[in-house]
Structure formats: structure tokens, C-alpha cells
Amino acid sequence: MTRIRREVLTLPAAQLGPDNPLPPLHPLDDRDLPQALNSVRAGETPIGMPRDMARQVGHERLHSLLPVRVRDGYGRTREPRALDALVIENDRLRATVLPGLGGRIVSLLHLPTGRELLYRNPVFQPAGFALNGAWYSGGIEWNIGATGHTILSCAPLHAARVPAPDGGQMLRLWEWERLRDLPFQVDLWLPDGSDFLYAGVRVRNPHERPVPTYWWSNIAVPEERRILAPAEQAWHFGYERRLRRVPVPSYDGVDRSHPLNSPYAADYFYDVPDGRRRWIAAVDADGHGLAQTSTDTLRGRKLFVWGHLPGGRRWQEWLTEPGTGGYCEIQAGLARTQLEHVRLDAESEVSWLEAYGPLDAPGAPGAGEWAQVVQDAEDRLEAALPRARVEQAYAAWLPCADTEPGETLATGSGWGALEVLRADWKLPGTPFPESTLGAAQAPWRELLRTGSLPEPRRVRPPGETLVAPHWRDMLETAPATPHTEYHLGIAQWHAGDRAQAVRSWERGLQLAPSRWPLMRCLAVADQTSGHHERAAERYADAFDDLCRERRDDGADWTAAQAALGRETLQALLRVRRTADARAVWDRLLPAVRERGRFRLLDAELLLAEGRPDAARAVLDAGFEVADLREGEEVIGRLWARLTDEPLPARHDFRMRPEQP
Known part of the structure; x- marks a missing residue:
């Protein structure tokens, strides 16, 4: 039977630091919305795109991070740090879960062979990939909310023991997702003697209105593996924002089922035919690896690759220790692509069952006919875990989803408790007690x-x-x-x-x-309406007011000065008020000026002051912008303004081909 125990996982880890105290008023951009789908907004269906897919691409996309704050206070200095972990195991598998960091499964170890089935990151290094900033790579993550990595990537979840369908124990994880105001749960258990970890997932909509819903389970695996999925075609989406249907596994003369064959970062959303079993697998050179399968509700399957060119390799180093190996992601979601949001009707729920375990498919790494390779792997999966057994496990789990938790193993946020208190909702199985309410x-x-x-x-x-x-x-x-x-x-x-x-x-x-919080809000309003001179003036006044009001150099006030200082510098540079920008720079705390983001701003300011040699010296000296966003090209653009020389590898984070 399943055993659950506490453990401490010690890793070289960066501190998360305080959240950004400024409310994220700026709208999210549509950088992930393909140019080819502009016709969707006009009520048209692009050629070759299923109607339900076109409808869901345009369905209530997220335009704001509110009420969530941005998590950008982390750095890149790593020291050994003890992380609370929960281990769930039987005599075949051992899964290690971090309830304080999104409930991620950071390790899935097959005990008889000693094989790690996942990509296990040897460090904890936040990076700017989540919708609200801090995210880290590796393991199995649960993405709910909207297109992108969840706001809960580095947040605590509630966790408790719950009776499993077979009489053993389940590990329940649950939280309140604040972007869509939806409670969800993930129940993990290992039947006696099972080689597969089961995950029962439920998302509930307690509101009296429909809510757009998004879910993708992301599984990091070593990028040297071959990726198999039951599809002959895929929707390809890269950072050049083009969505197009391509053959699987090869197009342009390259077999893309081997992640390192792709030059640039890209998504491949597999078009799994209706009626076909939903699964995806990653196998090594000997045919050993991981398989993920589910009930049919979780319909989508995807491969994400970083690519073999310098930008992708730099990101791989950025997210872990150099020289420790890279990863790709295999994923499973509610829709065909991650550009879609699914309607969840009022006072309803959606649930499914996933299974994760070892796959032995000796012929899969070879160069045989794709259809036969995939069928052979599917036959191996069927022998190891029949599709009917997954359906039976789901049916057995569903009545247990409402079972009240037993021993509390971890505590999440108090936001769910506040919503339950307000609306007097009854959410069996996922309690949000008043005792979790905090400051x-x-x-x-x-x-x-x-x-x-x-x-x-x-x-x-x-x-x-x-x-x-x-x-x-x-x-x-x-x-x-x-x-x-x-x-x-x-x-x-x-x-x-x-x-x-x-x-x-x-x-x-x-x-x-x-006064400064209100003046900053008014400055954002001015920017949004195109009044950039007035915005710069208000930002300067707000920053001056904050500096007078600041009571100490503690974490909260330092975070406020850094956040407002950054926005003020950018606003002043936009209207070429370089002298005022330099005055703001000089008033920043020395520790703030030393951060990589501010070293980059200093280089931009030096260039604006007509000192390109000094700006180039800042870049040559080297710095690391800890909160660099996925796909952000600001360093490369600044370098191009300074010189025609090739972009140095340490500054090369390009994730797409050069634009004509």
C-alpha cells in the first residue's frame, strides 16, 4: 500500500525574496497569440483549424494579473537550503513532492531499476517564466489558470492524508487559484505493487456564472530522449508567433521527435485522433523511459523543446547548474493547445485521472516507421497499464474526491478561506478553514x-x-x-x-x-492613455515621495523602492529626461543598483546620456538579470544599438530566428 512520509530535501537554492508591492496595472500583452489567429477575433475560422479550437482560442483570454502580485524579488545566489518535502511510495515507485513550491513532483524514482523517470533539477533557481514571475524547472508541475505557467509555481499548497480507493493512503494537494477564482485538487496515490503513480485531478466552479478554465500537466524529462505520441500531425508554435500544422515526426527533412534536432524553442501540440488512447512518452537510447496517460478528458498532448542553438542552450544553463544536462517537456492538457481556454459551466466541475510510470519500448529510439514505432510503444503501455484499468481507477477515485482530509501535512494560503467565508460555499474534500486566514x-x-x-x-x-x-x-x-x-x-x-x-x-x-502609491497608479493611467510626459512627471513625484516616506532599509521598503525606481527610470528614459533619470538612479539603495536589472538600466541610461563607451563597459563587465522574462530580448536589442559585433554567449537568450 501507499506510504506517505515527511522528508527534508536540501538543495543549492536561491531565495524567493519579497513580492513586488506595486499592483500589476499594465495589461498582459498578447505575445502568445499567433498573428495567424487575428481572424478568430473577427469571428472567422482559419483554414484547417477545427471550429471548437478556434472558439476556445478566442475565449476570455487573460488580460491582467490582478489580484495577484508579481514575484520578482529573487536573485541568483544559491546556498544549501532545506525544503520541506512529502514522499509517497510503494515497493515500486517513490515520488517526492514539494508542497511549499506548487506541489511539484520533483522526483519519480523507479525502485526496482533505480531509474529516475523525470528530469530532476539539482538546484532550485527561480526564473521569470510564470505568469506572475518566479518559476523553476524540473519535475511534474500542475498548471491551472490561464495560458502560461501557473501563479502557484512557487507558492504553498494545502496538503493532507486522505484514504485512497484501495484502502491505502492518498496525498491530497489543493488550493484556490486566484486569477479565475477556482478551487482545485490533485490526489496522488500508488496502489499496492503498481508501477504507475495515479493523479486524480478536479477543478470546481462554485460561481453562478461560467468561468474559462485552463489546465496543463507539465513533465520535464531529459532532452536526449525520443518523444512518442499517437499522432501524425501537430500544431507547431514558436516564438515567431506562427501557428501551423506540421507532419509528425519529421518536417523540413528533420525528425523532430528528438528534441535536440530542433534549432529554436518551440511547442508541438499533437493532434491525437478522437478515440485514440491519450498518452505521451519519452524514452532513452535503450528504450527505457517515462509514459504519461490519462482518461480522455485530458485530451491535449504537447512537446516543448529549447532547441540546440545558443539561445536555447543559454536558457538551459540559466535554469540549473551548467554542465548538468538539459531537459524538454512533455505535457497533457484540457484543450488541443495552450492558446485555448475551456468553458466551465456555472456550479460544475471537471475531473480526470492521470498515470505516470516506466515504459520499456526497445524499438522506439530507432529510425523505424513512425506509425509502427508508436503502435509498438502503445502496445507496451497497454500491457503495463491497460486503458481499461485507468478508467476503472478513475471510477474508483471519483467517490473519494469528496472525502474530507485527515492529517494536515502542509498549509497553503488563506485566500480560499476568505472566499469560502464570503460566499459560505461548501466544498467537500477541499476545506479552506478560517484558521488559515493571515495578515x-x-x-x-x-x-x-x-x-x-x-x-x-x-x-x-x-x-x-x-x-x-x-x-x-x-x-x-x-x-x-x-x-x-x-x-x-x-x-x-x-x-x-x-x-x-x-x-x-x-x-x-x-x-x-x-501619496506615492496613488501617484504611481495615476502615472500608469497616463501611460496607458499615451500621456507619457505627464506620466514621467508623476512617476518622479511618486519616487520622491517614497524616498521621503521610507522608514528603513528592510525587505518591504527595499522592494518598494526597487519596483517604483525601475518603473520611474523607464518612464523618464522614454521621454528622454536623462538628468532626472540619473537623479533617480543616484537615490537608489546601493544594493538595488547592483542588481542585474538595474545594471541593464544603467547601461541604457548611459547610452541615452551620450556615453556609449561607458554603456558598453557595463555590458562587458557582465551581469545577470535575475528576473529576465521568457522571450525577453532587451539585452540583445541594447547590444545591437551599441555595436555590430556578435552578441556574446552570456547575453544570448534569443528564442526565435532573426526577424527580417
Whole structure:
């Protein structure tokens, strides 16, 4: 039977640091929306695209990170750090889970052979890949919310023991996903003698309205493996933003089932025929590897590769220790592609079962006929784990999904408890008790209880804002204090009522003891409406006010100065106010100026001041922009403005071909 125990996993790890205290008011861009799908917005279906796929690509895409904060306070200095882990094992498999970091399965060890089935990252190094920033590579991650890596990548989940369908134990993970306001759970268990780890997943919509839903389970495996899936075609999507159907496994004379054959980073969304078993596998040169399969609800399968050119290799080094080997990802999702969101009806749920385990397919690494190679691998999978058994396991698990948890093994956030308290929802199997409410939820609990949002008791950067319609309604009827006007404006901004948001911030500014948060909001509003000179002026005033108000050099105030300083510098450089930008730079804390992001800003400022040699010297001296975003090309563009020389390898993060 399954055994669950606590363990401490010690890794070289970077600290996550504090979150960015500035509310993310800037809209998310549509960089992941293919240019070829603009016709979807016009109500047309592109040639060759199924109608349901076209409909879901255009379905309620995410345009804001609110109410979530950006996690950009991490660095790249790694020291040995103890991480709380939960181990679930039988006599065949051992899975290691990090409940404090998104509930990720960081290791899946096949005990009889001693083989690690996943790519196991030897370090914990956050990087800017999640929708809200911090993310790390390796293992099996659970992505819910919207296109991209989940906001919970580096966040704690609730975890507890629960009785399994076979009488053993399950490890339940659950949380409240805040972008779509949806609770979800993942139940992990290992039947006695099973070579496959089962994962029962459920996403619930307790609201009285439909909600767009997104789920992809991402599995990192060594990139030297061959990737197999039951498909003859795939939708290819690269960083040049073109979505096109390509044959599998080869096109342009290259077999893309070997990840290192692809030059650039790319997604391959396999077009698995209806009625075919849903599975994907990664096997090594001897035919040994990992297979993932599921019930049919989890319909999509995907391969992500980094590519073999310098940019992809640099990213691989960036996410781990150089020289430790790279990875690719095999994935499974609710839709055909990750550009889609699925409608989840009001007061309904969606659930499925996944299975992860070893696959032995000796002929798979060879160069045989693709259809036969895939069929042979599928036959091996059927022998190891029949499709009917997966369906039976799902049917046996579903009644257990409502079973109340037993021993608590880890605690997540208090946001689910706040929502349950507000709406009095009953969510069997995933309790969100009031005991989990913390300091972040305290003012909102007070608003719920008294109708008034309390003023902060001391001067500090403002807390988090809630923006859902029910919270916005409460803010609108609460006493109009400056603090309330600040939060109300953010909620109105999120709802698209930008004029009213500006009025709320302007009202709050008249009596606010702390002015810089409101001035920064108004500066963003100016930028959005194209008034860049006025935005720069407001940013400069806000930064000056923050520097006067700052009480200490602790983590919260340092994070506020870094966040506002960065935006202020960018706003001033945009309107060529270099002297004012240099004055802001000089007032930054020395520790902030030494960060890689600010070394990059210093180089941009030096160039704007007409000092290209000094700017080039900054780049030559070297720095690391810890929060560099996936696909961000700012370093390469700055280098091109300074010189015609080739971009040095340490600065080369290019993920697409050069644009004509």
C-alpha cells in the first residue's frame, strides 16, 4: 500500500525574496497569440483549424494579473537550503513532492531499476517564466489558470492524508487559484505493487456564472530522449508567433521527435485522433523511459523543446547548474493547445485521472516507421497499464474526491478561506478553514464583517487588492477613505472602468497621508492613455515621495523602492529626461543598483546620456538579470544599438530566428 512520509530535501537554492508591492496595472500583452489567429477575433475560422479550437482560442483570454502580485524579488545566489518535502511510495515507485513550491513532483524514482523517470533539477533557481514571475524547472508541475505557467509555481499548497480507493493512503494537494477564482485538487496515490503513480485531478466552479478554465500537466524529462505520441500531425508554435500544422515526426527533412534536432524553442501540440488512447512518452537510447496517460478528458498532448542553438542552450544553463544536462517537456492538457481556454459551466466541475510510470519500448529510439514505432510503444503501455484499468481507477477515485482530509501535512494560503467565508460555499474534500486566514486577508475580512476597510496602523507599502465584482461592490459602499479609494480604483481599473479608477485615485490623493502609491497608479493611467510626459512627471513625484516616506532599509521598503525606481527610470528614459533619470538612479539603495536589472538600466541610461563607451563597459563587465522574462530580448536589442559585433554567449537568450 501507499506510504506517505515527511522528508527534508536540501538543495543549492536561491531565495524567493519579497513580492513586488506595486499592483500589476499594465495589461498582459498578447505575445502568445499567433498573428495567424487575428481572424478568430473577427469571428472567422482559419483554414484547417477545427471550429471548437478556434472558439476556445478566442475565449476570455487573460488580460491582467490582478489580484495577484508579481514575484520578482529573487536573485541568483544559491546556498544549501532545506525544503520541506512529502514522499509517497510503494515497493515500486517513490515520488517526492514539494508542497511549499506548487506541489511539484520533483522526483519519480523507479525502485526496482533505480531509474529516475523525470528530469530532476539539482538546484532550485527561480526564473521569470510564470505568469506572475518566479518559476523553476524540473519535475511534474500542475498548471491551472490561464495560458502560461501557473501563479502557484512557487507558492504553498494545502496538503493532507486522505484514504485512497484501495484502502491505502492518498496525498491530497489543493488550493484556490486566484486569477479565475477556482478551487482545485490533485490526489496522488500508488496502489499496492503498481508501477504507475495515479493523479486524480478536479477543478470546481462554485460561481453562478461560467468561468474559462485552463489546465496543463507539465513533465520535464531529459532532452536526449525520443518523444512518442499517437499522432501524425501537430500544431507547431514558436516564438515567431506562427501557428501551423506540421507532419509528425519529421518536417523540413528533420525528425523532430528528438528534441535536440530542433534549432529554436518551440511547442508541438499533437493532434491525437478522437478515440485514440491519450498518452505521451519519452524514452532513452535503450528504450527505457517515462509514459504519461490519462482518461480522455485530458485530451491535449504537447512537446516543448529549447532547441540546440545558443539561445536555447543559454536558457538551459540559466535554469540549473551548467554542465548538468538539459531537459524538454512533455505535457497533457484540457484543450488541443495552450492558446485555448475551456468553458466551465456555472456550479460544475471537471475531473480526470492521470498515470505516470516506466515504459520499456526497445524499438522506439530507432529510425523505424513512425506509425509502427508508436503502435509498438502503445502496445507496451497497454500491457503495463491497460486503458481499461485507468478508467476503472478513475471510477474508483471519483467517490473519494469528496472525502474530507485527515492529517494536515502542509498549509497553503488563506485566500480560499476568505472566499469560502464570503460566499459560505461548501466544498467537500477541499476545506479552506478560517484558521488559515493571515495578515494579507485581515483587512478584507474586516471589510466583509463591518463594511469598512481599515486604515493601515503604520506607514508601510500598501497590501494586496481584491478586484472581483463582489469585492468591488463592497469597496464602492465602504467609507471613502484614501486607503479605500486606492483599492477601489485598482478594482475599477481591472473591470475596465479606467475613467472612474482615475477619479477614485484623484479623490484619495487629496487627503492621503501616503501619496506615492496613488501617484504611481495615476502615472500608469497616463501611460496607458499615451500621456507619457505627464506620466514621467508623476512617476518622479511618486519616487520622491517614497524616498521621503521610507522608514528603513528592510525587505518591504527595499522592494518598494526597487519596483517604483525601475518603473520611474523607464518612464523618464522614454521621454528622454536623462538628468532626472540619473537623479533617480543616484537615490537608489546601493544594493538595488547592483542588481542585474538595474545594471541593464544603467547601461541604457548611459547610452541615452551620450556615453556609449561607458554603456558598453557595463555590458562587458557582465551581469545577470535575475528576473529576465521568457522571450525577453532587451539585452540583445541594447547590444545591437551599441555595436555590430556578435552578441556574446552570456547575453544570448534569443528564442526565435532573426526577424527580417
